Amino acid sequence: MSLLKQWRDKAYDESANKGDLQRLWADYFEKEKNIYAELLKTPDEEVKGTVRELADKYGIELMTMVGFLDGINDSLKTPNPIDDMEEDTVVSLGFDKELLFKNMVAAGADWLYGLPEWNDIFDEETQKRLYHEQKASGTVKKAKKIYPNDPCPCGSGKKYKKCHGKNGKNRFEE
Ligand SMILES: [Zn+2]
Structure with a gap:
C-alpha cells in the first residue's frame, strides 16, 4: 500500500x-x-530531500511528513508524485508564496496564514488583497477535521471551540 494511502x-x-x-x-x-x-523564514530557498530525510530534518515521524506533503502539494511550484512516493523518493517543498497563502485561506487555517513569518514576505495590503481574492474566487478546500474539544492548532492552548473554532471575524475582514 502506498504511503499516501x-x-x-x-x-x-x-x-x-x-x-x-x-x-x-x-x-x-x-x-x-x-x-x-520554518519554511516561511527562507521562502526562496527550495527544501529538497527524500521523504525520510525531510521527516528527519523536521524531527517528525515518516507518516506525519507524508501528511504534510499531502497538504502542501497544491501549493508547490512543481507538485510531488505523492500518490506513489516511497521513503526514498526525492520530494521538493519549493512553494509558490501567493498560492500557499491563498490555500491556507481557502482551508480556513488562520493559524497558518496568520503566522507572523508572512509579514516579512507580504505587507499587510498584499495579505489583504490575497485574502480577498481567495474569498472571492469561491474555491473552498476541505479543511482537515478538528474536533471542538481539540487544542486549537494555533497553539494558544485553548480548546478549538473557544478559539479559532468560534465563528468570528478575523483580522482581514472589515
Ligand atoms: Zn486558536
Missing part, C-alpha cells in the same frame, strides 16, 4: 476511535505549523 486511511478513518483521531490531528497540526513557520 496509509496516511489517509489512518487520518480520515471514520470508524477510528475518536480520541485517537483527535490526538493524531492535534499532533499533526502542531508539527505542520512548526514546519510552515
Whole structure:
C-alpha cells in the first residue's frame, strides 16, 4: 500500500476511535505549523530531500511528513508524485508564496496564514488583497477535521471551540 494511502486511511478513518483521531490531528497540526513557520523564514530557498530525510530534518515521524506533503502539494511550484512516493523518493517543498497563502485561506487555517513569518514576505495590503481574492474566487478546500474539544492548532492552548473554532471575524475582514 502506498504511503499516501496509509496516511489517509489512518487520518480520515471514520470508524477510528475518536480520541485517537483527535490526538493524531492535534499532533499533526502542531508539527505542520512548526514546519510552515520554518519554511516561511527562507521562502526562496527550495527544501529538497527524500521523504525520510525531510521527516528527519523536521524531527517528525515518516507518516506525519507524508501528511504534510499531502497538504502542501497544491501549493508547490512543481507538485510531488505523492500518490506513489516511497521513503526514498526525492520530494521538493519549493512553494509558490501567493498560492500557499491563498490555500491556507481557502482551508480556513488562520493559524497558518496568520503566522507572523508572512509579514516579512507580504505587507499587510498584499495579505489583504490575497485574502480577498481567495474569498472571492469561491474555491473552498476541505479543511482537515478538528474536533471542538481539540487544542486549537494555533497553539494558544485553548480548546478549538473557544478559539479559532468560534465563528468570528478575523483580522482581514472589515
Ligand atoms: Zn486558536
